[in-house]
Amino acid sequence: MNSLTHINIKVINPLPCQSAGLSGNTDAILHEILALLEAFVATGQTGAIDLHSLPLTVADYEVLRTTLGDGEVHAHINVIGKTEVRETLYPGVWWLTYYNMEEDIVADLLEVTTIPEILKSPAEDVREGLACLRDLTGAVTMM
Amino acid sequence: MNESDTLGASLVRSGVSRRSFLKFCTAMASLMALPPGAAYAMADALSRAQRQSVIWLSFQECTGCVESLTRSFDPTLEQMIFEMISLDYQETLQAASGEAAELARVEAMKSSYGKYLLIVDGSIPTKDGGVYSTVAGVSNYDRLIEMAKGAAAIVAVGTCSSYGGIPHANPNPTGAVSVSDIIKDKPVMNVPGCPPIPSVIAGTLAYFVTYGKLPELDHIGRPKVFYADTIHDRCYRRPFYDQGKFAKTFDDEGARNGWCLYELGCKGPTTYNACATIKWNGGVSYPIESGHGCLGCSEPNFWDNGSFYRPLSTPLASNTHIIAAGTLGGIAAGVVAAGLSRKHQTHIGEEK
Amino acid sequence: MDLLQFARGPALTWAATVFMFGITWRLVGILLLKRSPDFSEARNATSWLGAVKLIITRSWPRREFRQRTLFAQSLGYIFHVGLVIILFGFAPHILFFKALTGLGWPNLPSAFIQLTSGITLAALIVVLVRRLSHPVLRLLSNFDDYFSWLVTFTPVATGMLAVAHFGARYETLLAIHLLSVALLLVWFPFGKLMHSALIFISRGTTGALFERKGASI
Numbered sequence: 256m257n258s259l260t261h262i263n264i265k266v267i268n269p270l271p272c273q274s275a276g277l278s279g280n281t282d283a284i285l286h287e288i289l290a291l292l293e294a295f296v297a298t299g300q301t302g303a304i305d306l307h308s309l310p311l312t313v314a315d316y317e318v319l320r321t322t323l324g325d326g327e328v329h330a331h332i333n334v335i336g337k338t339e340v341r342e343t344l345y346p347g348v349w350w351l352t353y354y355n356m357e358e359d360i361v362a363d364l365l366e367v368t369t370i371p372e373i374l375k376s377p378a379e380d381v382r383e384g385l386a387c388l389r390d391l392t393g394a395v396t397m398m
Numbered sequence: 399m400n401e402s403d404t405l406g407a408s409l410v411r412s413g414v415s416r417r418s419f420l421k422f423c424t425a426m427a428s429l430m431a432l433p434p435g436a437a438y439a440m441a442d443a444l445s446r447a448q449r450q451s452v453i454w455l456s457f458q459e460c461t462g463c464v465e466s467l468t469r470s471f472d473p474t475l476e477q478m479i480f481e482m483i484s485l486d487y488q489e490t491l492q493a494a495s496g497e498a499a500e501l502a503r504v505e506a507m508k509s510s511y512g513k514y515l516l517i518v519d520g521s522i523p524t525k526d527g528g529v530y531s532t533v534a535g536v537s538n539y540d541r542l543i544e545m546a547k548g549a550a551a552i553v554a555v556g557t558c559s560s561y562g563g564i565p566h567a568n569p570n571p572t573g574a575v576s577v578s579d580i581i582k583d584k585p586v587m588n589v590p591g592c593p594p595i596p597s598v599i600a601g602t603l604a605y606f607v608t609y610g611k612l613p614e615l616d617h618i619g620r621p622k623v624f625y626a627d628t629i630h631d632r633c634y635r636r637p638f639y640d641q642g643k644f645a646k647t648f649d650d651e652g653a654r655n656g657w658c659l660y661e662l663g664c665k666g667p668t669t670y671n672a673c674a675t676i677k678w679n680g681g682v683s684y685p686i687e688s689g690h691g692c693l694g695c696s697e698p699n700f701w702d703n704g705s706f707y708r709p710l711s712t713p714l715a716s717n718t719h720i721i722a723a724g725t726l727g728g729i730a731a732g733v734v735a736a737g738l739s740r741k742h743q744t745h746i747g748e749e750k
Numbered sequence: 751m752d753l754l755q756f757a758r759g760p761a762l763t764w765a766a767t768v769f770m771f772g773i774t775w776r777l778v779g780i781l782l783l784k785r786s787p788d789f790s791e792a793r794n795a796t797s798w799l800g801a802v803k804l805i806i807t808r809s810w811p812r813r814e815f816r817q818r819t820l821f822a823q824s825l826g827y828i829f830h831v832g833l834v835i836i837l838f839g840f841a842p843h844i845l846f847f848k849a850l851t852g853l854g855w856p857n858l859p860s861a862f863i864q865l866t867s868g869i870t871l872a873a874l875i876v877v878l879v880r881r882l883s884h885p886v887l888r889l890l891s892n893f894d895d896y897f898s899w900l901v902t903f904t905p906v907a908t909g910m911l912a913v914a915h916f917g918a919r920y921e922t923l924l925a926i927h928l929l930s931v932a933l934l935l936v937w938f939p940f941g942k943l944m945h946s947a948l949i950f951i952s953r954g955t956t957g958a959l960f961e962r963k964g965a966s967i
């Protein structure tokens with residue numbers, strides 16, 4: 256035995272599975288999305304599901320990914336690590352994955368809204384940007 | 399309140415964008431299992447809040463807790479907490495020393511009297527007038543009493559300040575006690591762990607800065623958001639425990655198969671902490687995932703619970719000599735009783 | 751010191767000490783008692799065969815009484831066998847014995863132990879109900895019977911709760927379970943639970959006597 260790889264270690268991570276590695280939680284999530292979307296259409300109430308709050312298997316994620324699919328929007332945000340914002344096949348249902356600098360997922364959310372808050376330009380930032388731009392153009396015309 | 403005094407404004411000034419701020423709040427909300435919408439409310443409240451003045455006192459400690467927080471693997475996210483607080487006094491991190499440092503502490507205390515958050519790591523020795531740990535000639539005990547007076551709340555970071563920790567271990571030569579053993583008239587929150595998980599420290603601080611109060615605490619002062627479940631409740635080896643499949647040594651077939659570590663002394667079933675969910679080193683793993691049982695570091699007296707390798711269901715100490723003495727005593731009592739009865743019988747026989 | 755530390759520490763130590771003291775005191779005391787002299791001529795030279803024979807035959811219902819005693823006897827067997835399986839088959843218990851004696855053996859699957867515990871508890875309850883509802887049995891029963899039942903029942907019940915993490919925090923449940931065991935240990939040598947040791951001695955003695963006299967066993 257001359258290298259670590261020769262040591263026969265297999266660490267298994269067994270979540271209680273029903274069939275094909277599924278925990279049954281995907282069903283619950285899909286139903287919750289349905290309810291959130293119904294509420295959103297009826298009253299405009301936005302909603303979200305924290306995927307970290309539920310035990311999901313790799314297979315569960317696979318099922319969620321393929322069921323919700325990729326929609327028309329896919330945005331990257333670059334602040335302290337990247338953040339992926341995807342609209343799913345169902346408009347109004349967004350999948351947001353937040354990574355840190357090390358590329359570990361720090362938050363994984365499904366949001367039901369027209370546009371996730373983190374995509375919008377914050378009003379204060381817009382105002383500050385305007386001021387900066389004014390300064391710049393002022394400086395340019397003065398030249 | 400002046401608009402430019404708010405946390406939001408000062409964050410922008412130091413180059414932290416509002417989006418990164420929102421991201422921090424999202425991560426913290428997810429960590430604390432707050433409802434997902436809470437991140438927005440949190441970001442909003444935080445950006446309007448004022449920078450929280452924090453005074454950090456280090457007593458009888460090893461600096462492991464500060465190391466845990468400042469050397470966390472995910473520097474930018476968890477250390478953003480340092481953007482939200484104004485750390486007015488921290489012996490390890492501050493540039494000032496000597497008189498200047500002590501002056502900074504007094505200044506901070508005066509200027510935010512009644513509002514500052516007092517963080518304590520390390521236990522407080524009480525034996526012999528508290529001489530076993532002093533800073534600038536003042537005993538930890540006196541310093542704590544003095545600084546607690548003006549604090550809005552106290553956070554005991556680490557098991558030492560929460561429950562006495564290693565200094566408190568038998569025979570406790572310095573008479574070490576916890577913060578809550580001394581301070582009774584202020585809200586005290588314990589964030590135990592040896593050390594605590596960095597995100598847990600950051601999360602509880604963020605909670606205080608956001609809501610201006612401590613989160614809900616359990617019966618020994620720990621925030622329920624992080625300490626509601628045992629390691630065992632959330633352990634991925636739990637199915638093996640339930641089936642009765644245990645590793646017997648650290649290198650047997652069971653250990654290789656990732657079976658439960660109960661027989662190797664795992665204290666997961668009686669330890670309340672977030673290791674199994676948040677994990678360590680930026681989510682890489684936690685002790686059990688790396689093949690070693692839980693030591694129970696976030697519990698009072700974890701150092702005095704027998705060997706780390708003694709299973710939970712066994713007696714704490716093998717007091718075989720006491721039990722053996724009892725057995726010998728029993729034999730002696732039996733012989734005497736039988737002797738008495740024999741004597742009695744012969745006596746009756748003689749009378750006949 | 752918290753409850754669990756007390757239970758695992760001094761409570762268990764002293765309970766085990768009292769247990770050992772009581773058991774040895776009673777056994778030695780009884781075994782060293784003077785036998786009344788038997789002047790009759792022995793029909794059989796070796797009597798130990800009779801002892802073994804009686805121990806076995808008395809463990810089974812007699813054909814003549816089978817109908818009347820079968821129910822009670824099978825109930826008794828169910829919970830006695832159940833107790834043995836739980837005590838010696840459950841992994842944490844084996845660890846307990848290993849810590850005390852250094853001897854270990856393979857454990858049974860936890861689900862099987864849980865099932866056995868359920869059956870044992872049910873049998874114990876039926877036994878109590880029978881004792882309370884049977885007029886003769888009730889007249890024969892005293893405090894010792896009920897208390898011995900209680901100290902047998904509680905460790906099984908609290909153990910099941912602890913394993914299922916049901917009703918309170920695990921450390922509290924485990925502490926209560928250990929304390930109930932401590933109570934059992936303290937009571938054991940002084941109450942009717944002592945039958946577990948004495949039953950074979952008394953049956954053996956009777957058997958040996960019968961053999962000597964040539965009575966049918």
Ligand code: SF4
Nearest residue numbers: 630633658659664666
């Ligand atoms: S390894 Fe420890 S925490 Fe995990 S299931 Fe086993 S006893 Fe519980």
Ligand code: SF4
Nearest residue numbers: 671673692693694695
């Ligand atoms: S697994 Fe247990 S001993 Fe290890 S850090 Fe977590 S609470 Fe402490």
